Amino acid sequence: MVSAIESVTIGVSSLAEALGLFRDVMLLQVDAEFDASSSVLAAWGVDAAVRARVVELSCQAHPVGRLRLVEYSPPARQHVRVHHGPGPQDSPLDIGPKAIDFYIPPPARTAWELVTAAGFVARSGPIRHELGATVSEEFVFWGPDGVPLLMMVGHRHGPDQMRPLDAPFSEVATVSVVGSQVEATRGFYEDVLGLRAITDTDTAPEFLDRVNELTGTPKGTGIHWLLYAEPGQPSGKILVVVFGGAPGKRLEGRMRPGHLGFSLLTHFAPDLDVLEARLRRAGFAVPTPPTSVEWRGGTRRIMLAGGPNEELFEFVEGEVGR
Secondary structure, rough: OOOOEEEEEEOOOOOHHHHHHOOOOOOEEEEEEEEHHHHHHHHHHHHHOEEEEEEEEOOOOOOOEHHHHHHHEEOOOOOOOOOOOOOOOOOOOOOOEEEEEEEOOOOOHHHHHHHHHHOOEEOOOOEEEEEEOHHHHHHHHEOHHHOOEEEEEEEOOOOOOOOOOOOOOEEEEEEEEEEOHHHHHHHHHHHHOOOOOEEEEOHHHHHHHHHHHHOOOOOOOOOEEEEEEEEOOOOOEEEEEEEOOOOOEOOOOOOOOEEEEEEEEEEEEOOHHHHHHHHHHHOOOOOOOEEEEEEEEEEEEEEEOOOOOOEEEEEEEEOOOO
């Protein structure tokens, strides 16, 4: 079984701009800043001529749900997903990485005012909705380089979804991915990775219009939610959202280091060789087999693998925090 998400990598065009949000507005703490080694960039599939500066952040040193910001030189140009700004945009229905979610304390309007006052554009005001026994109030805004960030008040969220909130913005509670097929997603996350589904349900008809507005999807689009977690760990979850009707295009090859936006999910696993065999038996791509790389003055063994919905994962051998 793999861990919850230890960190989410975001490719940024400007570390200064990104830190202006995540450090200065959201008050996440900087835990490390360093140059990525040539060995890790090679393992990530980044061109040998490219260099990268890395900043790692957390919520009060919480070991799960961390952020990893990476600025590339020469600058990255390709976006993982284009949600906002001039020119052609990707559809909210397109299959691939979607958004990064954080918990906030009530009222949601306070966080909304903070991020919009800092110059970031929100898709809407806070929207309240229910999903089964869960009651949430959420809004989405476009962060650095247009990466979508969802802020969420957990009005009725259980301890398997949300740890006690003792900061104005939490660690990464969840990332969302637009999925293509429910059964393929279940097989990957449950059977191959060993994560647990804590939500597997549809949006109720009476809340559908509000959730269509929140997700930017056409009115009447059905939505099925699959929320995966490491048992006993409420942070670093993965939410796969499968929309009804005709699916969008696949964002093939877009989620990868060297691109701008939400570009890599890092999990820990006790034995990469065992995990690699399971992935290959199930038919999933392993673009980087287990390999040792230099990382923050030491070494670690990593592997990159693809998921069923254009996800790209980095698996690190060992346990979170060790």
